[in-house]
Amino acid sequence: MNAFLSIDLPAVLAATLALVACGTLGNWLVLRKEALAADAIAHAVLPGLVAGYLVTGTRSPWAMLGGAACAGLAAILLARVVTRATKTGASTALGIVFTAFFALGVLLLETQGARQVDLDPSCVLFGSLETIFVASRADASWFATLPTSIWTLAAAASIAVATTVLTFKELSIRAFDPAFSKVSGASPRWTDDLRLIATTFAIVAAFEAVGSVLVIALVACPALIAAPFARSVRGQIVTSLLVSLPIVIVAYFAAAQAERIFHAPHALNASGMIAAFLAAAVPIAHLVHRVVSRDNGGNMGGNMGGNMGRNMRENARDPKSHDLNRRPA
Amino acid sequence: MTFGANTILVLAGCTLFGAIAGSVGTFVLARRRALVSDVAGHAALLGIALGFLAGEALGIGGRSPLVLLVGAASTAFLAAVLVPPLARLRRVGDDGAIATLLAGFFGLGAVFFSLVQSHGSGSQGGLSKLFFGSAAAMTRADLFMLAVLSIGVLSALLFCARGFATVAFDEDFARVSGVPVRALDFALTALLVSVVVAGLQIAGVVLVVALLLTPAATARLAPASIRRTAVLAALLGGTAAFGGVLASLATDSIPTGSAMTLVSATIFAAALALTALRSRVSRAKRATRNIEDLRA
Numbered sequence: 115m116n117a118f119l120s121i122d123l124p125a126v127l128a129a130t131l132a133l134v135a136c137g138t139l140g141n142w143l144v145l146r147k148e149a150l151a152a153d154a155i156a157h158a159v160l161p162g163l164v165a166g167y168l169v170t171g172t173r174s175p176w177a178m179l180g181g182a183a184c185a186g187l188a189a190i191l192l193a194r195v196v197t198r199a200t201k202t203g204a205s206t207a208l209g210i211v212f213t214a215f216f217a218l219g220v221l222l223l224e225t226q227g228a229r230q231v232d233l234d235p236s237c238v239l240f241g242s243l244e245t246i247f248v249a250s251r252a253d254a255s256w257f258a259t260l261p262t263s264i265w266t267l268a269a270a271a272s273i274a275v276a277t278t279v280l281t282f283k284e285l286s287i288r289a290f291d292p293a294f295s296k297v298s299g300a301s302p303r304w305t306d307d308l309r310l311i312a313t314t315f316a317i318v319a320a321f322e323a324v325g326s327v328l329v330i331a332l333v334a335c336p337a338l339i340a341a342p343f344a345r346s347v348r349g350q351i352v353t354s355l356l357v358s359l360p361i362v363i364v365a366y367f368a369a370a371q372a373e374r375i376f377h378a379p380h381a382l383n384a385s386g387m388i389a390a391f392l393a394a395a396v397p398i399a400h401l402v403h404r405v406v407s408r409d410n411g412g413n414m415g416g417n418m419g420g421n422m423g424r425n426m427r428e429n430a431r432d433p434k435s436h437d438l439n440r441r442p443a
Numbered sequence: 444m445t446f447g448a449n450t451i452l453v454l455a456g457c458t459l460f461g462a463i464a465g466s467v468g469t470f471v472l473a474r475r476r477a478l479v480s481d482v483a484g485h486a487a488l489l490g491i492a493l494g495f496l497a498g499e500a501l502g503i504g505g506r507s508p509l510v511l512l513v514g515a516a517s518t519a520f521l522a523a524v525l526v527p528p529l530a531r532l533r534r535v536g537d538d539g540a541i542a543t544l545l546a547g548f549f550g551l552g553a554v555f556f557s558l559v560q561s562h563g564s565g566s567q568g569g570l571s572k573l574f575f576g577s578a579a580a581m582t583r584a585d586l587f588m589l590a591v592l593s594i595g596v597l598s599a600l601l602f603c604a605r606g607f608a609t610v611a612f613d614e615d616f617a618r619v620s621g622v623p624v625r626a627l628d629f630a631l632t633a634l635l636v637s638v639v640v641a642g643l644q645i646a647g648v649v650l651v652v653a654l655l656l657t658p659a660a661t662a663r664l665a666p667a668s669i670r671r672t673a674v675l676a677a678l679l680g681g682t683a684a685f686g687g688v689l690a691s692l693a694t695d696s697i698p699t700g701s702a703m704t705l706v707s708a709t710i711f712a713a714a715l716a717l718t719a720l721r722s723r724v725s726r727a728k729r730a731t732r733n734i735e736d737l738r739a
Contacts, residue, residue, distance in 0.1 A: 144534075144538075144539055147536050147537075147538050147539075148538065149538040149539050149541075149542040150478060150538045150541060150542055152542065153478075153481065153541075153542060153545060157649060196715070199715055199718075199719060200660060200663070200664065200715065202472060202477075202660050202663055203475060203477065205475075205477045205478045205537075205538070205541075206472060206477040206656055206660055208478070209477050209478055209480075209481065209652055209653070209656045209657075210653070210656055210657050210660055210708065210711060213649060213650055213652050213653030213656070213657070213704055213708070214653065214657075214704060214705065214708035216649050216650065216704075217650055217653065217700070217701035217702075217704035217705050217708070218701070218705065220575060220650075220698055220700070220701040221697055221698065221701040221702075221705065224696055224697065224698050224701075225694070225696050225697060325553075327546065327549045327550050327553050328546075328550075330542055330545055330546045330549070331546035331547075331550060333542070334538075334539060334542030334543055334546065335542075335543060335546060338534075338535055338539050338542075338543060341533065341534040341535070342532070342533045342534065369554070378558065379558070379561055380561055382554045382557050382558065383553040383554050383556070383557035385550070385553060386549070386550040386551065386552065386553025386554040386556075386557070387550065387553075387554050388550070389546045389547065389549065389550025389553070390546075390547050390550035390551045390554060391550075392546060392550075393543045393544070393546040393547030393548075393550060394547060396529075396535070396539075396543045397529065397532070400532045400533065400535075403533070
């Protein structure tokens, strides 16, 4: 088996599945100004990972995944309670809760002799796409030797897509007009809870496979890249995935082939490289949008186009403007 | 538990740091910049990796503290300064800007750390301590630096407190009445970054956020002027740090950063419960009074 099939393809497959899982649901988080929940969940899962190991005594991925999902969900629910009780804003509450969870995780890791869990600190923070590879075996097919994390990610991606497709109408109503969704009963609360659970699962599965850096990037960046061009939620979700996929693949190979491209001494951290590429694409997408919309305005004649472009930008800054920007807090 | 000279050093340093983090955190919270500290902390990692590589390349050794410090502070500052312009882009907002910068700087940090870790010199050993912090490794020189920093922070806060408060509570009013909003935001970011960078060694990348936010949020539960809140937050931060170091010394296995974070989260939870209880009692009292008024 050559290096492409055993190393590159599984890693790209994992990154793509993580993109579908996190990117799809990330659109809803970005629409509702909750993008930082991904950051909080990715840090808050630490005590869950360790507890999963301590309770079951094995490093089975299911125990760690279950523990991590419980911790992530608990952190988000606790942050909601704190937000409601303190009036200091959701981000402060998230900050307080996720640091406390993270501290608890470090404490468990240090005191409970869970060091043999083999949670390398830099691995927890940075993640390593490189650990996903297919060990060459003569007696089994390529599919049979794919690591478990690929299948977990595939499950997370299917759940993410299914949740979005099946409750699309309900989630849109809730995202744009929570008051209407409440009085009309057109969008029951469980759709939101379902989305939260699916999001937590996607983040936890991706965190286990690709690390926290890439999780944060995959949740927030695809939606933000597509946002300036989007005219509908459906369009934004589809665009975000289609535009991000080539970026992910190019970034992966930039890291894997760093010796040849950057004359680095060896391959570089692929998760970090993908995250950096996706983040850089956000301001670039906004720049492209600005240039394109100015050109369109110019065709309509004279100075008016420029003014229109500026007005649109002013509107974007004004929270009361009547476009997609307007979202009740 | 023994109280050697080193123990007293660590206790003094951490308490001092807890106090300045709490007071700066109050103004950061008031300006609604809570998680900018998270961006700054993660972005500092990139600066540390770059500083290490630069130090090795210049031949002064990768672990030269000055180079690492300058590197960490500059990338942290750059990331923190980029938040507002990015947030103003169409449909991005504060949360989107923070998440994007976190991903970008932290991602580049991961890339450069993978270069550092393969460095032949073998002097990169202790760098990963900065992820989780190691307060026990504090030296006399560190304490001196912390003392200088806290004098600087304190004088800056005394000088700018009124301006910070004006900008935080009504930006438009501040602008029209001639308050230098940009300069003050710049100063607040500089304070935030210096606290975050100083805290890397004590609490690590993630937990330094807790030392900034949690005492300040606890202090805000009691209604008071922003100056009083800042003083209260400094007291709470100092107490939490002191308690955390004691707990970590007593058990010998609890890492100091985690202990400080958990003590301060416990104080926050207790204060929150107390506030909820008090507001319930006062509501009940008001209800009884209303009934008595009706009877009279």
